Amino acid sequence: MTPVSLSNNWPLFLTTMIVKILVVFVVLILIVAYATWVERKVIGHMQTRLGPMETGWHGLLQPIADGLKLFFKEDIIPSQASKFTFVLAPMMLLVPAFITFAVVPFGPDIEIGGYLVTQQIADLNVGVLYVLAMAGLGAYGIVLAGWSSNSKYSLLGGIRSTAQMISYELAAGLSIVAVFMLAETLSLREIVMLQREPLWGVVDFLPNWYVFSQPLAFGLFVVASLAEINRVPFDLPEAETELVSGFCTEYSSMKYALFFMAEYANMVVISAIAATLFLGGWSGPFPGFINLLIKIFAFMFFFIWLRATFPRVRYDQLMKLGWKIMLPLGLVNIALTAVVVILMQ
Amino acid sequence: MVTVYHYLVLSAILFSLGTLGVLTRRNAIVVFMCIELMLNAVNLSFISLSSFLGNVDGQIFVFFVMTVAAAEAAVGLALIIAFYRNKESIEVDEVSLLKW
Amino acid sequence: MTDHLLSLMTFFPILGILFLLFIPKDNEGLLKSFTLVVTLVVFLISLPLAFDDVFKNSAGFHYTEFAEWISVGNYFQMNYNIGVDGISLWLVVLTTFIMPITVLSTWNAVEKNVKGFMALMLLLETAMLGAFISLDLFLFYIFWELMLIPMYFMIGIWGGGRRIYAAVKFFLYTAVGSLLMLVAIIYVYYMAAQSGVPFENGFSITHFYSLNIAPELQTWLFLAFAFSFAIKVPMFPVHTWLPDAHTEAPTAGSVILAAILLKMGTYGYLRFAMPLFPDATFKFIPFLSVLAVIGIIYGALVAMVQEDVKKLVAYSSVSHLGFVMLGLFAMNLQGFSGGMIQMINHGISTGALFLIVGFIYERRHTRLIVEFGGLAKQMPIFATIFMIVTLSSIGLPGTNGFVGEFLILMGAFESELRWFAVFATSGVIFAAVYMLWMFQRVMFGELDNPANQKLKDLNAREIALMLPLLLFVFWIGVCPNTFFEKMNPALDNMIQQIKGKQMAQVEIVDTTVAKNDYLLK
């Protein structure tokens, strides 16, 4: 018998949904927590240090310790800060980061008791638009944080990062248009499906990952997303040395922790998206989600590596790159894709 | 069940709120946001109508309305800023060099 | 030549303006003499009309020209449709005749911006001639409005102390009236179209004459026309712009105003208002005649108490025009021809009076009667001329004024207006009183005012420009037939038309009512 969609059976639908969500959420938080640890270790070793060693074996409990410490710290809200937005800001940053994950497929559809269960929290037909929307929301968190805490550093940091985010959001948005021109869909699930076929339908020893057909788009997307989540080398908003960590100068205790989490969550998310759009998502030798995790970790390692390697760019360089190089490149890429596709037909 | 009329009533309410805002508020930015509210109320009714009539013209219209709204936003903010730079205020009451 | 005579005559001044523009503005002598030449040429062109005997025995229009002007599909069509008959003939000639004289009179009067003044004079001449000769209501309206512009500037720029007030008042009064007339014109046009007047005839009045319009409609349309013309005449309640305009305008301006522009009003009644809407005319004759008589007496009385000679003359023309109107409302040949001839008389004698006032004003820069006295000794020629003109304006037998007023009163007595005539006659007496009193105060008595003692008498130019006027004073006075024989056929025909149509109306009124109800909706 052919499997039927879950939506005909609400109780089951709800249960599976809750399960999926909880699993994803917990995994995400774990990754985020240990990403911090990994980062410190990796950078440590790259700088021939050891990194955290005290708490637990090789400082394995370090994240927990940090978390607890921050948890019990005094929560300072500066006078003349506008309280509501001040409290709201970190959540505005964190929540989008988490929920973006909802549209990322982490495995093939499986059949449970005759019902079709998608390994994806929500399969939106406009998944990518959803992703972009969430990414856009992130900007609010930062600008609000910067504005509300009534400190010059915060304000400057906030505004800077907003300008930076929107600039690169543009580049990112443009770069992936090319992908959809090939995939003819906005649903991440279908995009993954399409990437499982042989490359261009002919080369059968390679999967049809879009990184092969759209290298330029891939590069643009990765760089743009790096800038969008303010990672090194684009981490000007929280530039410790010049802006005393920008928009989160005035934050302390758990709120500060939220910003921190958000940054790493964002890393995970864009790794996942990049993997899904360009590297065939969950497709690969192992069971679905393992492939995805591997790709995500690879990306994360790459980001950490960058941080250890690159100096911070100047702001004018940053904007120049975003507007004068990546935007035109994105347009050119679209034009090229169009031409090629037309010629192929 | 939610019918098209509910949407229309909602958009009518939003539209009237926007109109009221334009007529009563004094802060240029707020007035401007009220205008945007009016436009989006219209968009709402467009979308609900086009799904009710089952033809996409309405949604296409919304596309253009959004674009136009963005263009207006850009121009409008530019004007407001130019005014602010000369006047150090964005109260529309201050827009009074010429008899209003 | 003759078939485009009227066009040539009408637009020659415009041609003159084009040349005028190239004359340096400081060379005043040349400007003035050039304008004089132009106006004289126009006069010469118009002479064939005066000597053409065709008018003696035909009432129709002659020298007609017709050209399609504006034609918009089945919406409306205006034609360049001109011609003269016995009625307009003499007014045209009067115009061309007065213009050179006025130009001559400006020799010393106008100093500033001569170029502009002369251009306006010529423009004005074109407008006036055009208004007299146009047989297409729309064309007439164009010229009618066009007359305002130069007059407005003449008064406003070259006028006296309160010139701005006078100019604006003049413009507003006349324009308001004519705007209402415009609506009426268009409305009549549509009715003509409804009742099957062929489209390509446009606004031709000859076709409009034959319209049968429901009386109640006529009332409104007639009022629109009559109001506009009444302002121009001017009739009693709406005359107030005239004294201001006259007193403030420069001499040339007042002469033209008195001699020709005012005739536009009376001419309008005769040519348009009355024949187009006979029923309404007859309905309003009593009312309008009352106004006319009031005009006569009121004008005379006010004239009597004037300190200012020019004002006096101005009010006297209110009174005189009252006579003309009365003659027209008499609705019989005597009345009509009297009215017509009186128009010309008034043109000549009042024009002459304004010129005379101009002379002494140029010499003394005042017009107050008290300032003068005993001028007769100082300037005998002036005195004689002034005397003659005064008498003609009073209507002494042997002068032109007598013929006109006599015929008018006769006509009025014969018509049902005889009681009005009785009152009107008093106007004649008043006229004698105020004119002679004024004359006596100015010319006789002893020459006490030192300023008057070194007044120079008229010079050659001034005499030259007065003589033609005097000539006509006596010509019309002695053998008016020269004029009557050419105007009477047309007038007679006009009367028949009005009366006859009014009779006809009575029968067909019920049929027309239906049609016009449709028109009214």
Add this chain to the structure above:
Amino acid sequence: MENLVQDAIQNVNMAAIMPSFILVLFGMAVMMVTVFSPKGKTAHISWVSIAGLVITAFVAFGGWNANEVGFHGSVVMDNFATFFNMTFIVAAILTILMSDDYIQREGYPLGEYYALILFTTAGAMWMASGTDLLTIFLGLEVLSVSLYVLAGMFRNQLRSNEAGLKYFFLGAFSTGFLLYGVALLFGVTGTTNLQGIADAFASGETMLDNSMAVAGMILLGTGFLFKIAAAPFHMWTPDVYQGAPTPITAFMSAGPKAAAFAAFVRVFSVSLESMQVEWTSMLWILAVLTMIVGNVIAISQDNIKRMLAYSSIAHAGYAMVGMAAANEIGLSGILFYMLAYTFMNMGAFAVLVLAGKKGEENLTLEGFSGFGYRRPFLGVAMTIFLFSLMGIPPTAGFAGKFYIFAGALKADLVWLAVIGVLNSAVSLYYYLRVMVYMYFRDPSEDFGWVKMNVATTASIILAIVGVLLLGILPGPVMELAKLSLF
């Protein structure tokens, strides 16, 4: 899907939008020229724009009797559109001619200025040729948004800022109403195509109840009335007109107003035919109101620019008379009137451009004392334009008014016509006042007038020619206007 594409391809028909298309291309070209040419040089840019307009004029005139329908019947290039296109082009050319020296003098030599004028014109063309509420809306917005900027062009003049800001706020506000009306009509008829709407009403197969249609009509009308500055939606006009740069004021009073009328006429007489009784009676009242408001308030103005602003309200009122008549003569009368008004009003503003001095001073009546003697040519020109605005023959203004009122009388709106002429009688007063100052007052002390310059003078001469030609020989153009009805 494929056949959809084929369908789309067949329905493109660029010929239907060619004039505006060329104009937009030129606009972009001007932008490029601007950024690639040295700062502060705009003369050559203005000539490029004029060249563009002239070419467009030829192309547009090719559209006469072409009746090109394009883009699934959402754009049509018929005589109606062509006639209005010509009006817009005339307006734009006059504006550009009178602009260059002016913006140099006021210290804003910006090439964008010309690009924006071209875009505005293109928008106006879309409004005139749009047969779908969507295209009309797009045209309206292209036009308005460019105009907002133009009105606020002089960044550091508070007056200009305010003008821009007010125009923007009220413009956007009115757009809201317009859109809401469109939405309701869409809801009722299920289409935004004008003909489609008409058919839906005719066949009576309307989705929602008709009260909504009436509401939609009123809202739509409100939107348009805002744009044509009809009372009671005229409040923005005087301020914006006074504050905006003079050439732009001239342009606003001619081009966009004509465009708004074009769309107004097309929408109401094509798609809302079935409700003609309602909207004509509404327009009757509004026309009277507009004429009275415009004329009466204009009397009390002593800034000529502001006075002309109110007078333009009044003139909108006259044109609405033609609309209220809603018969052939009245509607084609609007076309003719708009062209005539373009000539006379822009001419008057062109004179103002040369009359004022830097910073727009001495546009007051006092400043005009003896103007006619100091600047004889300008004085005569101004006189001609004022007489035309009054409606005194033989000028374009008279011909236009005649046409309009003839329409009103044809429709037996006698009283409307009478009120109309009485209004123009009132208007005589304030126009005469200008002349009184120009000629009857002695020259006041020298104001350091702006020097004459070729381009502006050319625009004035053009306007004079137009006014007199349309006044003395209006026949042919009237015929064209007649043929321009759909």
Add this chain to the structure above:
Amino acid sequence: MLDSYLPILVLIGIALAFALGCVVLSGLVGMRKPGKVKLSPYECGLPPVGTAREKFPIKFYLVAVAFIVFDLEVVFMYPWSVVFKKLGLFGAATMGFFIFVLVIGFIYDWKKGALEWE
């Protein structure tokens, strides 16, 4: 419809709950000894000068405007990109002109120096 968006709603709920939870709880258990100096904004240890809510360079605003416009153009590209292959050459040409206009605007921005910093 619902079954694709309900999960997201739930997820949002959970994420919010988590974030709020962290903040609130830590607020409860965390010590608090507020002091004037402690609550004053940080300016390298010196007493803060003036307000922080002051004007900032117009540049950022320019970027924002440019973003609004370009982002909307991108919005137009998404629907197009999905059906691009079906539209074929026609669609490509159309979008080609679209992008051409966009590029004109971009060049204009560039030459006008809206994208310059420092």
